[in-house]
Amino acid sequence: MDRLASFGNDPFDKPPCRGCSSYLVEPYIKCAECGPSPFLLCLQCFTRGYEYKKHQSDHKYEIMTSDFPVLESGWTAQEEMALLEAVMDCGFGNWQDVAYQMRSKTKEECEGHYMKNYINNPLFSSTLLSLRHMDDHLSRTADTAIPFKPTDDPPRPSFDSQLSRDMAGYMPARADFMEEFDNYAEWDLKDIDFVDDDSDILHALKVAVVDIYHSRLKERQRRKKIIRDHGLINLRKFQILERRYPKEVQDLYDVMRRFARVVGPIEHDKFIESHTCAKVYERVKRTREDERRKRNMLCDVLQYIHDTRACQQWLHKQAAIDAGIAPVVSTISTSGRRSAPPLNLTGLPGTEKLNEREKELCQVVRLVPGAYLEYKQALLNECRRQGGLRLAQARSLIKIDVNKTRKIYDFLIKEGYINKA
Known part of the structure; x- marks a missing residue:
């Protein structure tokens, strides 16, 4: 197909047959072994077994034709x-x-x-x-655009109507406006006349005035181009299109409308959509972080399950988060009092899966057996995957108190469950 694409419809555009030198007509044969220049034969020479130099009649070949559908039936x-x-x-x-x-x-x-x-x-x-x-005359065809095709009937507001004023006096018969932007720009040129006896300063001043006029004309054309590219000439269709969006997207369009002058219509739509998606992402991210914080709080409650004061503190924090109030967390101070007693493992799920040394560790560290087994399995998997484990890696895997992580890590090293990296 790549080769056929360069031939066109005219048979005289194709290279001649290597056997009889006649112009090739599809279908024809291309040798798959001769190259790099293609060795092409017509069907008559191919059936006669034509051979030339290195080309042999038993070489592999390809049938070159474009008489087959590609995108839909009925179109070859x-x-x-x-x-x-x-x-x-x-x-x-x-x-x-x-x-x-x-x-x-x-x-x-x-x-x-x-x-x-x-x-x-x-x-x-x-x-x-x-x-x-x-081609500078092509139209925009994005789904959200309002292309102004030559076959479309342009809006025809009555003279001096509200719609005519909203459209800045657009005249559909002339495809132009009754009043141009900077409509009186030509007035600065009406009295200028270049004569031979002008001084150099006066001549330079007149040239500067003409240059200013040209810049004002460029600005006039730039504004017309924005109106044409963004489909703003048909004001009502454009307003109906904007109303299809949700309220927050409409507000975003109003805020970002000024940026339409510096980008094309497709780029501007992508710009708006990206900002809309960013807002949705931030909202979902906040929800996800709230859920993660609640799960972490549940782990903290399980650690202090036998400490009434600590349990009440974390439950108040949970209630404040559910109410939408920023919780005030006061840390549990151990200064001036004895250390917490060992954790009672009686009746806690997972205790039967621990040996005596592991039970002693959970009592001292005040860690419920289910959480310990989960942390242990995570460290074992990471150690097998990397061939060793460092304390810093263990702390990144277990999101609990660093001192507890150190005791669990040292215990697993001592018992031979894991080894240092």
């Missing part, structure tokens, strides 16, 4: 290439000329097939963008 590969070439030659939107150049399809068939498979198909969405770089 050759017609697909002819359509693309016709659009490149005649310009996007000139479907009458495209159909005349193709000769095998009607105007409606060409337009419908191209819009379906090359514009609305996301696999070929870049086709129109590449054509826009080669």
